[in-house]
Amino acid sequence: MAAQREWFEKDYYADLGVSSTATPKEITTAYRRLARKFHPDANPNDSVAEEKFKTISAAYDVVGDAGRRKEYDGVRAMSAGGGARGFGAPGGFGANQSGGDFAGADLGEMLGNLFGKGGGRPFQDVGASGGPKRGGDLETDLHLSFLDALKGVTTSVNLISDASCPTCSGSGASLGTHPRQCGECSGRGVLDDNQGFFSFSRPCNSCQGRGVIIDNPCLTCHGSGITTRPRVVKVRLPEGVKEGQQIRLKGKGTPGKNGGPTGDLYVRVHVEPHALFGRDGDNLTITVPVTFPELALGADIKVPTVDGDSVTIRIPPGTPNGRVFRVKARGVSSASGRGDLLISAELVVPTSLTEPERQALVALRDSASGSPRNFQSV
Ligand SMILES: [Zn+2]
Ligand SMILES: [Zn+2]
Incomplete structure (x- = not known):
């Protein structure tokens, strides 16, 4: 002050x-x-x-x-x-x-x-220094699994912060008593004061700007109405929350002073990566290993989804490596709808071969159209 x-x-x-x-x-x-x-x-x-x-x-x-x-x-x-x-x-x-x-x-x-x-x-x-003052905002971090972030979840965060005193429910008065309105300032916490040119608002001295007088202060908080203690705040996260997103919990921050409103709590969301799925905005991504014959001959391939079931995509004959297949409405659900599932077919080259496999590949290599390289025009 x-x-x-x-x-x-x-x-x-x-x-x-x-x-x-x-x-x-x-x-x-x-x-x-x-x-x-x-x-x-x-x-x-x-x-x-x-x-x-x-x-x-x-x-x-x-x-x-x-x-x-x-x-x-x-x-x-x-x-x-x-x-x-x-x-x-x-x-x-x-x-x-x-x-x-x-x-x-x-x-x-x-x-x-x-x-x-x-x-x-x-x-x-x-x-x-006088009159009601809004409490401060608080920030905390919350770690979520990939699937919880997709589905939305109700969870809780643990905080150690200033909170309304549990003994007096924030009034500052001891049990069974109540603060009384300050007579000096009629509960406003400030007094107006005219001095020639100037008009001042100054904090009321009788109540120290609180607007109330506490005759018997609460023993827990010594009349402040605020204690520092651990508390658990319930957080409901909507479906589709993103990494780094901040969720504002109105009125869950630090209590205000002199009857001012409580501040807000900002929960920053951190989403753990998933072994199979990735995220690109509202779309989910997955990479599916495929063999050369599957790309060359075509194949129907089952791909898992975050819904617990699977979808089957048809790879047409002659599909290039890395091609992305889109499955509509199997991505991230959010207020704006549901994104897509983007499936990349990635060729896996075998590191060991059985003898019949090796012979088949040699035959392929030695066939008339075995080599893709045609540098004659250079
Ligand atoms: Zn108290
Ligand atoms: Zn007063």
């Missing part, structure tokens, strides 16, 4: 009754003592105590966190140096200030410096 403009105005150490050099432990102890004292449950219908409780919660939220405390100390140091004096005071930062504290300074640059990251766009980060 970026520095907030409230940091100029507030003394969080004083709110907690500790010095600015207090150790983290001293701060936590002070916070716990005050939180118990001013807790709304202990002070029903006491708006003063409620305000006090909010104040100390907001203070602890900053100085109770090492990183944010450092940022806050930095802002305070700058503020004490004089550059930002008058900031936030009525009329102190408005249109009529040309002769005032900021004379000669580049306003955007100044604010950019003060807020660390803005770089001429002050408060950009402040708005982003």
Whole structure:
């Protein structure tokens, strides 16, 4: 979270009754003592105590966190140096200030410096830190057999990721209690703030931008509503999924923050190769070994299919090696229909011969039309 403009105005150490050099432990102890004292449950219908409780919660939220405390100390140091004096005071930062504290300074640059990251766009980060935020998208890989990818399959992927807390179902409130709407911002998580020329939306301090206040945080997730745990997500893959294809599972990613929607899960499909079949888009391919006599004399050849049965193709006499036969609608089924099965006839040359085979081949070679080479025209 970026520095907030409230940091100029507030003394969080004083709110907690500790010095600015207090150790983290001293701060936590002070916070716990005050939180118990001013807790709304202990002070029903006491708006003063409620305000006090909010104040100390907001203070602890900053100085109770090492990183944010450092940022806050930095802002305070700058503020004490004089550059930002008058900031936030009525009329102190408005249109009529040309002769005032900021004379000669580049306003955007100044604010950019003060807020660390803005770089001429002050408060950009402040708005982003409040209100509902969509959860992140997740990616995972899924390995499928060739035939499962063709048929489509319902399977599951195992993830270790942020997920809605199972104890409180993501509410962040301990069992039997409920978060209540933040009174300060009416559940919006942000407050509008007009300062002369500027209109800011800043995260509500009472609820830290969540829009709700959790009096009794869930013990499992400490009020965040999110835990990191292994989970199993069911995935239904349509028939005909391809290698590298991404399946989007809406709402199966990381839970959102402050009531924002859950992100999506992208499952990338990896298809294992098959011993016999290959794939070319929606067509399946298979290579069928054939003998020279089958190509030369013609033959009927049985070819297996992915449906578990077989088809018979007729190889006409005099078929060249490598010729592809197409069998309609025996390929990959998908939403757009079914592709074809493409069968390549590949000549296999025998590496060993029986004596009768050898004699038959010699006779063929020595016959009048035995040689295909005719180079006389060269
Ligand atoms: Zn929980
Ligand atoms: Zn609020």
